[in-house]
Amino acid sequence: MPGPRMPQLIKFKNCRILRNSRIFEDDIWVREGKIIDPEKVFFDEKNCADVQVDCQGAIVSPGFIELQINGAFGIDFSQNENNVEEGVSKVAKGLLAHGVTAFCPTVVTSPKHMYHQILPRLRKRPGGPHGATVLGVHVEGPFINVEKKGAHPDHCIRGLDKGFETLSDVYGSLDNFRIVTLAPELENAMPVIEELTKRGILVSLGHSVSDLQCGEEAVGRGANFITHLFNAMLPFHHRDPGLVGLLASERVPQPVYYGIIADGIHTHPAALRIAHRTSPQGVVLVTDAISAMGLEEGTHTIGQMTVEVRGDRAVLAGTDTLCGSIASMVACLRTFRGATSCSLVEALEAATLHPARALGIQGQKGTLDFGADADFVFLDEALNLSSTWIAGECVFRHGARPC
Structure with a gap:
């Protein structure tokens, strides 16, 4: 037989x-x-x-891995509390047309009750014909510096008054977490970074006025990512390069991974070249896309804020403040390669191998x-x-x- x-x-x-x-x-x-x-x-x-x-x-x-996406195709992960699962499914399916096979839905600074309603329902799940793999949630805020809030609502920004106890109280369950963006200069941030790292959650530094020394200490405590380099942080200064200086610091292990928005709007081509030439092994392409990605011009939302899409950019309604992009990962790849003149391999690894390494999943993805x-x-x-x-x-x- x-x-x-x-x-x-x-x-x-x-x-x-x-x-x-x-x-x-x-x-x-x-x-x-x-x-x-x-x-x-x-x-x-x-x-x-x-x-x-x-x-x-x-x-x-390898399929592209997206570590920072706030929404797309009319879905905003930070506001879709009544139809969370349906919204994630719609985005996961739509991303397949952009070559994204795995992603971290990103929730921006929000009121406490919104975290408790949304985060438990942003569950990790494998990919397939139904859509890209959901790797876990990226929570960006509310533990950020109000001076670099960007499009985050200042009335929802919080300090870490009681350290990890405050974080747990605000977020609720951390079961679905993969990345947390916070400002390392906040009081009690360092022990929080250590605890998150122990739990296997990647800590990313962003929306911050941190100097280089503080950033180096945060990396020493376990942080190993920078949220949208150059955006929502102190500009590079020759006497204190701030978080940007982590790309060339001799006091931290290399590479420190950094997300960068190569949509042709958020980051000047010269800045893309500087970052890539300084730390080519650390670059991770992210779209930072919002709900308006894949939609026509008009008024949309990101978290608690109203945004307007004007041509190829999204801004806070009534202002010129950028608040996420509407570019696809493939478009960012082309822009990055064109600006840096990097090889095809280098461009592709910035959207595949590097994000996988940042999350420690390079044995399975990327x-x-x-x-x-x-x-x-x-x-x-x-x-x-x-x-x-x-x-x-x-x-x-x-x-x-x-x-």
Whole structure:
């Protein structure tokens, strides 16, 4: 009697794959949603792969990982308390068209009751045809400096009066947390950073007037990310470079990862070049997109604030203050590569490997190494996306042809 049949084996051929920081021609073998080592597959079985996918010379990159997105397609994660699950599902599905296979829904500074209503329902979940993987929530605020509030409502900004007790009281359960953005100069911030780090939550420094010394201490306590570099922080000064100085500090382990909004609006091309040339291994592309991404010009919301979309930018209603972007990850990739003249590999790793490393999930996401999740995208040299795949299954294809 024949033994049990092995799970389906999928061979992706005619690929140019991104692996080990280079692009080269090779096949990709997938079984049970994972990339497998073909040397461990029997010869006869390889010749009879259950499914063969012709990549037609496409570049196959790991799927993009988005660590800071406030919403999109009319959904605002900070205001959608009545339909949280439905809103996350809509964004997760829509992001597949942008090559995003995993993301952290981001909740900005809000009243305490909103955190208690929304955060428990922003649950981690695997990706698939229904949408990108939800890695966990990024909570940006309210423990930030009011002097660098940006688009955050000042009446909701809080101090850490009782340290971690205050944080727990404001947020409630931390079960779904992945990243917390806070200002390290706040009183009691350092022990809070230590406790969050012990719990496996990435601490990001942002919306801050911190000097370099304070930033270095925060990194020493466990923080290892900077929220939207250059935005909502002290500008670089030659006598005290502030949080920007962490990119070149000799007192902290390198790299310190930093999110950067390469939408052509939030960060000048020269600033993108400075950051990339100073710390190319730390750059993480983020969109910081708001609910208006994917929508037409008009009035929308982010958290407790009303915003206006004017052309290619979003501003607080009645002002010129930027409040998140409306750019896609693919658009940010093109802008970043054009501004920095970096290689295609460097651009792609800023949206794949680096965010995975920042979260410590590079064994599963952000690479095409053996054993990693088979989440990837097909692209051309100009970074035009043709399809998105999760667990070896096509979940989006550009144009009329369905997956």
